[in-house]
Amino acid sequence: MTSVPTPPLPALGGRTNYRERVADALRAALISGGLLPGEVYSAPALAARFGVSATPVREAMLDLVKEGLVTALPNKGFRVTEVTERQLDEYLHIRALIEIPTVTGLTATADPADLEALRPAAAEIVTTAAAGDLIGYVEADRRFHLGLLALAGNEHLVQVVGELRKRSRLYGLTALAERGLLEDSAEEHHELLDALLARDEEAVREVMTRHLGHVRDLWAK
Template sequence: MNREHPALPRLGGRRPSYRERVAEALRAALIAGELRPGEIHSAPGLAARFGVSATPVREALLDLAKEGLVDTVPNKGFRVTAVSERQLDEYTHIRSLIETPTTASLASTADPEDLQALRPVAEEIVTAAVAGDLIAYIEADLRFHLGLLRLAGNQHLVEVVRDLRRRSRLFGLTALAEQGRLKASAEEHLEILDALLARDEDAVRAVMTRHLGHVRGLWAAP
């Protein structure tokens, strides 16, 4: 599997600061399970791993500590926090309540050009899945789903889902990638777009339900 880290991710809507880009890359590594619960990491160690300087990594880790994703450990660094199975079930339930009906409603309201603009992102997810590049997969997946939700015109809803995703963990990604099964999950993003462009709200709802079900299967304790 490709273990080289990709270029730091882009954030939608504006040019992010370097600190924000580092924080997004670290969040992706947490969600993908590359940084495991209970592990303690130092800013210099993560800086070397990501090929960046230590200062923005330290600042980004402080941001992640405020979000509850890591805890500070005096004189050692930062410990990755754990997420319980009950929490994962609750995150999935809330996401399904928000994302499934919101995305399905776009079948009748979204501009086809706006939907087509997300196709390269969906294809990027598939490319990352085939390459086994988990951090790139998580980053592109985030841009895709938040991009869809933005089309509904409710920024507060977007931020709620962003926060839920930040708190999740996808420990099963590594196994799926090694088994060659991650591509099938990635291709569901293209299915969602095709159903939306076909104005088939029932199909969108069905694919979203299946897709989020697969996601919960990955949100599991190590």
């Protein structure tokens, strides 16, 4: 068990299923730094921090094992998966192969009303980035990008990208927010919607390529 200070975990949400609520809070803790890569956490210790029994915590951690976010260690607990530079490059490469042509194709097929419906999520990405609200930022960013991809009508494609996003966990987000580097990336979501609404295929491809490259550049810093 780690001896480093243990910051408070995010409050459990409103779902009635403890397992789902704990899993969501654990994912949020991975993003915010409440759970640290490489550290080992036991289900009873985490349960005490949540104020629940160990059973839903253990079940939630097993869900995170399936997602590749943690590794089960017999008789010890769960180690938070460390994401390597190579893995980040691989995840981003796959995302680029999927997302750039898919989103570019929406210039010909997407209903303008459906695109405008994503504007509130784009605005929330900007406001949460400015406020340093990492959990809010990740949730709004997830809703925007998966909602945009859903307009292509391929549910499995959306699931694949969703899993890649979980595995990368927007690596280094805490340090980026502290240095004020999230806001420029956040503004690109509005730029992307504007290009899609203008039916400008080249502009959409350029923004998507720049946005994903921007994400990797921020990770590298």
